[in-house]
Amino acid sequence: MNVRDFVQNGTRKKIGNGKATNIWEDNWIPGNKDGKVTSAMPQNCNIRRVDELISGFRWRKPLVLRTLNRKDADKILDIPISISGREDSNYWLHGGNGIYTVNSGYKALSRETAQHIGRKADEAETSSANSNGKQWKWLWKLKVKSKIKHFIWRSLNGLLPVNGLVFNRTHHGDPICDSCGEHNEFIEHMFFQCSRAQAVWKMAPIQWDGLTEQTGNFRVWWTAMLEVSYRTEGREHIELTTNILWQIWKRRNEWKFNAKRKHPWKTVNKGQQEWQEQASAWSKETMIPEDAERDGEEVEPVDVRSDEMHIRISTSVQKQTNSVGTGILATNFSHQVVLAWALIDRKTMNQLQTIAEAVKMAIIKARHQQWQKITVHIPSPQLLKVITTGVAKDIKMSTLADDNNNLRALFQKCSFCLDRRLDKRCDMISDYALGIFQDEEWINPQCV
Numbered sequence: 001m002n003v004r005d006f007v008q009n010g011t012r013k014k015i016g017n018g019k020a021t022n023i024w025e026d027n028w029i030p031g032n033k034d035g036k037v038t039s040a041m042p043q044n045c046n047i048r049r050v051d052e053l054i055s056g057f058r059w060r061k062p063l064v065l066r067t068l069n070r071k072d073a074d075k076i077l078d079i080p081i082s083i084s085g086r087e088d089s090n091y092w093l094h095g096g097n098g099i100y101t102v103n104s105g106y107k108a109l110s111r112e113t114a115q116h117i118g119r120k121a122d123e124a125e126t127s128s129a130n131s132n133g134k135q136w137k138w139l140w141k142l143k144v145k146s147k148i149k150h151f152i153w154r155s156l157n158g159l160l161p162v163n164g165l166v167f168n169r170t171h172h173g174d175p176i177c178d179s180c181g182e183h184n185e186f187i188e189h190m191f192f193q194c195s196r197a198q199a200v201w202k203m204a205p206i207q208w209d210g211l212t213e214q215t216g217n218f219r220v221w222w223t224a225m226l227e228v229s230y231r232t233e234g235r236e237h238i239e240l241t242t243n244i245l246w247q248i249w250k251r252r253n254e255w256k257f258n259a260k261r262k263h264p265w266k267t268v269n270k271g272q273q274e275w276q277e278q279a280s281a282w283s284k285e286t287m288i289p290e291d292a293e294r295d296g297e298e299v300e301p302v303d304v305r306s307d308e309m310h311i312r313i314s315t316s317v318q319k320q321t322n323s324v325g326t327g328i329l330a331t332n333f334s335h336q337v338v339l340a341w342a343l344i345d346r347k348t349m350n351q352l353q354t355i356a357e358a359v360k361m362a363i364i365k366a367r368h369q370q371w372q373k374i375t376v377h378i379p380s381p382q383l384l385k386v387i388t389t390g391v392a393k394d395i396k397m398s399t400l401a402d403d404n405n406n407l408r409a410l411f412q413k414c415s416f417c418l419d420r421r422l423d424k425r426c427d428m429i430s431d432y433a434l435g436i437f438q439d440e441e442w443i444n445p446q447c448v
Ligand SMILES: [Zn+2]
Pocket: 177, 178, 179, 180, 181, 182, 183, 189, 193, 194, 195, 196
């Protein structure tokens, strides 16, 4: 099996905006054997791309039912559509723990090509002697801030002032890593081996599990990463990776110099955000003072008259009609109901997904209200885990977890906690929703 087949067989398209996925040829249907549709393309059908089946972040249900057979249509209608409008991406099915990870699947590949990579690393070693080498050209071409390019360049050349290096050169200071306090801090420790760095990678949208064996030498790792990226998604992944490396370094400095602990999510989000903003980043190369760091998980001083909204979610399923009723309840600091929604929708195949969809709807509703601070009470410990760790078992959940985390970034504060099911009002709404034909919204006039 050649590399291409090997990758293709284990990969499914994860639908984002649907633009890059061909309905009839790509492997995009979850649960189908090779991921392809079982329907034959109807004669005179000119629908080719998945985005033609989508409108306003929803499936065009009648069209889906008309174009594909029932079996495919049901599976398609069950696929969550990303609200971020991101590009379709590849999802590796055989990741060790099912995390959305671009490269866990390349473990086998990187073994296969270890020799090849070793050779490349040697070349890199040689080319490092002259900064005009191919590798550097690659680096300077990346669409990332120039300070990040310099940072990578310094990292590759052993010029980053990590504690271990400083100590070895000057015999001053302490070689121990400030973040974990356990090991000497060399660049590989700072990027990969430190427990603090690993917490970041665990939550990152891109992971390089396949390169674990290369983490002992940053330059070897970098070369292998270029190699793998070059064959798959190309420059974008490299750019995202450099942003994450940069944020790991910034995070380390925040702790060392300002004694500020940053939540791994914050670090990942920041890297991802800067990556997405890369175009505009060109124009604002100057340093802008950072926003005050905020983390949902950190304990904030309790303000009694807080403007924070508490959002609770409940779902009721009716098997006969294949529908799900969702109740969303927003209460203020004094447990007063401010707004409530009853939504009726088609049931998804999996219960966890149903709840995740409901949570997403709740956050969207809160966003429409322009609330700045919310706490979302999650009615399932399992789902809470997916949301807080970003670790999802399948493509659908991974899209929903991504969405929830993208949405989260739109708030000044958005934290998640486990709903201890003390407030029964929400359950009443979801039961009620099963009997309605159109979504309903209630506003408490006392609160507007
Ligand atoms: Zn450490």
